[in-house]
Amino acid sequence: MSLDVLIVDDSAAIRKILQRVLVQADVPLGTVCEASDGIEALERLKTIKVGLILSDINMPNMDGIALLGRLKADEAYRSIPVLMVTTEGSQAKVLQALELGAKGYVKKPFTAEQIKEKLVGVI
Amino acid sequence: MPEEITHNAIVEAVRLATEDVFATMLSLPVKCGDARQTPKELESFDGVIAVVGIGGHWTGTGRISLTPQLACKLAGALVGCSFDAVNEEVLDAVAEVSNMIVGNVKTFFEEQLGPLGLSVPTVIFGRNYRTRSAGVTNWSVIPFFTGSEEMEVHFCLMPTKQAHPVHREVLQTA
Numbered sequence: 001m002s003l004d005v006l007i008v009d010d011s012a013a014i015r016k017i018l019q020r021v022l023v024q025a026d027v028p029l030g031t032v033c034e035a036s037d038g039i040e041a042l043e044r045l046k047t048i049k050v051g052l053i054l055s056d057i058n059m060p061n062m063d064g065i066a067l068l069g070r071l072k073a074d075e076a077y078r079s080i081p082v083l084m085v086t087t088e089g090s091q092a093k094v095l096q097a098l099e100l101g102a103k104g105y106v107k108k109p110f111t112a113e114q115i116k117e118k119l120v121g122v123i
Numbered sequence: 124m125p126e127e128i129t130h131n132a133i134v135e136a137v138r139l140a141t142e143d144v145f146a147t148m149l150s151l152p153v154k155c156g157d158a159r160q161t162p163k164e165l166e167s168f169d170g171v172i173a174v175v176g177i178g179g180h181w182t183g184t185g186r187i188s189l190t191p192q193l194a195c196k197l198a199g200a201l202v203g204c205s206f207d208a209v210n211e212e213v214l215d216a217v218a219e220v221s222n223m224i225v226g227n228v229k230t231f232f233e234e235q236l237g238p239l240g241l242s243v244p245t246v247i248f249g250r251n252y253r254t255r256s257a258g259v260t261n262w263s264v265i266p267f268f269t270g271s272e273e274m275e276v277h278f279c280l281m282p283t284k285q286a287h288p289v290h291r292e293v294l295q296t297a
Contacts, residue, residue, distance in 0.1 A: 109144045
């Protein structure tokens with residue numbers, strides 16, 4: 001069964017890399033959607049159902065923590081696993097994301113193996 | 124909490140972060156050159172500059188300057204294709220590389236300084252331009268070499284009240 005994924009990052013380069021890494025990690029990819037911030041991500045979710053969200057934290061307009069809060073507060077999106085992939089490495093932010101319901105946290109720079117490891121048990 | 128972050132500490136943090144980004148995300152060899160301190164700003168620069176700000180109880184800036192050729196090389200290594208000229212994709216890639224380097228330096232210093240914020244990166248590409256950062260009196264400049272190309276990381280970090288003398292003045296008279 002294929003997995004539809006939403007990748008949220010303000011860098012097009014990182015969105016492209018994450019898509020490549022998911023392929024390398026043997027994730028059975030279906031549709032891959034992209035959004036450049038939290039607001040765009042919420043808009044995307046109105047039109048497509050996804051089984052996994054990879055999200056950055058530091059983004060303009062709506063950051064990843066705010067997006068996570070919105071997702072977990074909404075019954076329609078609450079069960080979607082969210083993996084944070086971010087430069088933001090402070091302990092406070094990691095804890096905040098995990099408390100809000102993120103399934104995992106990968107710090108940039110990352111390897112394909114690190115993403116793969118974090119996806120085990122998430123999907 | 125320390126009263127200042129030394130030049131040597133900044134050099135070490137920038138070196139570790141840059142080497143990590145080059146090895147993990149770019150698969151490019153990189154060699155750190157001789158670092159220096161300077162109060163001077165960039166004068167008449169041609170090429171690409173990415174700027175990322177740090178905020179909180181301490182204020183700082185990480186500024187990465189490189190030639191258009193190296194910008195294309197880094198972008199190609201990051202996304203896995205080649206670029207002949209600086210375009211939106213190249214600028215985006217340079218912004219992300221800078222974000223990772225400065226973000227990791229920020230994380231390094233948060234152990235001593237407490238939580239710090241990180242701005243989204245700004246990238247500038249052009250010819251014959253100058254840069255100025257208000258309140259910065261000293262930059263740590265760390266050169267890096269990959270092949271025949273050179274990239275410089277300029278970094279400053281100081282207590283916030285030092286970075287904003289106007290605000291300090293107001294607080295003292297209040």
